[in-house]
Amino acid sequence: MTTMSSIWPLFDLTLTTPRLELRPITDQDIPAAVDAARSGIHQPDRNPFSTPWTELPDDELGPNMARWYWRCRAECTPENWTLLLGIWHDGQFIGCQDVGAKDFAARKTVSTGSWLKQSVQGRGLGKEMRAAVVLWAFDWLGAEVAESEAAAWNEASLGVSRSLGYELNGTTRKAWGTKVETLQHVRLTPDTFKRPDWELKVEGHEAAAKFLKVT
Template sequence: MFLHKIDEELALKLVDMNDAEEMFQLVDTAREHLKEWLGWLDYTKKAEDTKEFIQGCMRSYAENKSMNTVILYNGKMVGTAGYNSIDWSNRTAYIGYWLHQDYQGKGIMTRVAKALTDYAFDYHKLNKVDIRAAAENKKSRSIPERLGFAEEGTIRQAEWLYDHYVDHVVYGMLKDEWKGCS
């Protein structure tokens, strides 16, 4: 089992089937908050949907295509983060994340994104880390900005969110740039 301790408060644990019920409850209690920026909430209506998601995560991890983890804050699950995909041919990891609203404003996601970036460069020997966020999602965009990622551009109408399109802002960090920042 993958468990990466970030600091005294935070750890990342590879998602597994034992997380299904707790993850579903966490999503369910944050549903309206998360729905503003995440397009998958309508497909997660029962614990069985979360189990199917976790099975896909585990399969993708076994195939070395992604790495999805739960965020543990003082031992309690508070969100998820990881590499939504890993492009081995171009040596790039694409980080995605969400955090329950009760735990925002504590620096959790910034520390998580930093740890995932470190891990991508140091362990996986990747060259680039990419983070994308909806243009109007200021909280999500502040994370790569705080970590010194370069804003690389905007993908217009990148995602359909329930009844409208949103643009995505793309942020990137190169390994040689990160070493100068860390």
């Protein structure tokens, strides 16, 4: 019998840390993701996203998030993919950690981004979920570089990067809503990675890697 997982095996990928479960967001998860975003992610005067999607009215936020999840899924190919992993903590959806790559077979490089609802920030969960996807990228996918970026003023994100061993990798200027911000790029390799003292548990990797043609 054909199942959704046999058609789209990425849905079976699960990364488990001591406190978190990370797995691709399905259509059934979208309402929980929208509720988490609506609960608040950042201060009103400091938007960490270059596209200010969190500032949309409630009746537009949900459709916009759904479109983004569907678009990333529809455009996922071995040459250019982005996995949007929902974050579950104590059975509750609390945020999203993405990991993606372009021309991974040649470049062996992944990039990441994330958000957490405000009520769970400040507990080290952002570091734990970033460490999870970096461990998966380095140890399971064979990545050689992990990249990320944040607005230069975003000390929370850059602090997570520093704590994991990322090194500064230059700046650029980028349109940020109606303004322009300085973007700080950071770069991590297996040699500079400050590994956590826990082991990542991975389920569904082989089918996901085959689907992405990562061997």
